[in-house]
Amino acid sequence: MDIPACEITVLPGRDKCGNTENFDRIEIRPGETLSIVGPTGSGKSAFINDIEVFARDDTVTGRTVLVNGQIPPEEIVRDPARKPVALITQNTRCLADLSVGEFLEMHVRARRIEREGLVGETVALANEFTGEKILPGARMTGLSGGQTRSLMVADAILISAAPVLILDEVENAGIFKDRVIEILRAHNKAVIFVTHDPLVSLMCDRRIVMRNGTVAGVIQGGEGERPALDAVRRMDAMLAGLRERIRAGEPITGPVPVA
Secondary structure, eight states, rough: OOOOOOOEEEEOOOOOTSBBBBBOOOOEEEOOOEEEEOOOTSSSSHHHHHHHTBBBBTTTTTOOEEEETTTHHHHHHHHHTTEEEEEEEOOOOOSSSSBHHHHHHHHHHHTTOOOTTHHHHHHHHTTOOOOOOOOOTTTGGOHHHHHOOOOHHHHHHSSOOOEEEEESSSSTTTTHHHHHHHHHHHHEEEEEOOOOOHHHHHHHEEEEEETTTEEEEEOOOGGGGGGHHHHHHHHHHHHHHHHHHHHHOOOOOOOOOOO
């Protein structure tokens, strides 16, 4: 069952002193990418939790979340099959002792999708996000963290078809960040990254800066940040190459080339 594209609006809540947050509204539209940044304990998790549960001034932050400009109906909030938001965290694990193919087929049946070849497409897409090849016959419980997150992202795109994805520090699992963002944009997904990664932050359209439990500011990316993004891309590529050499057991001798 496809879920229609939607726009998420976050209305301001209150800080710890009861003062209204210093923003009018944050709108998250299809095809947009946002990063949520800030030090540990700054309120990043509370912000994405408000979106995931569609807060109605009923959480500790006092924020309200709208879907297409309105309070979402209960059937959207409570029914996982109709919920327009998919949350994938670095702690996402599968407890079902099924093969990858069986797990995805079960999800396809639960969604009442009759499209042929969807399981194979999902595995192929997941393998674009990770250097550790995922096989349909592999056990879900035997997948690495990076494989699991890559599979869940691919599932959210093709099977769940959720229009809004929240990715909570998934870059720590070793997935190909730039490819994930490229594919999500191509599928017109609204994507929210909770991240400490400079590359992910600079690749996003906007950055929501959290401080002391509240939104301290929203930074719009643009051409002015292009030189920094290009430099970070080069550094990230260098580190990725070095990481793969170390994983392959190569000795790292001599100077490491820096772009």
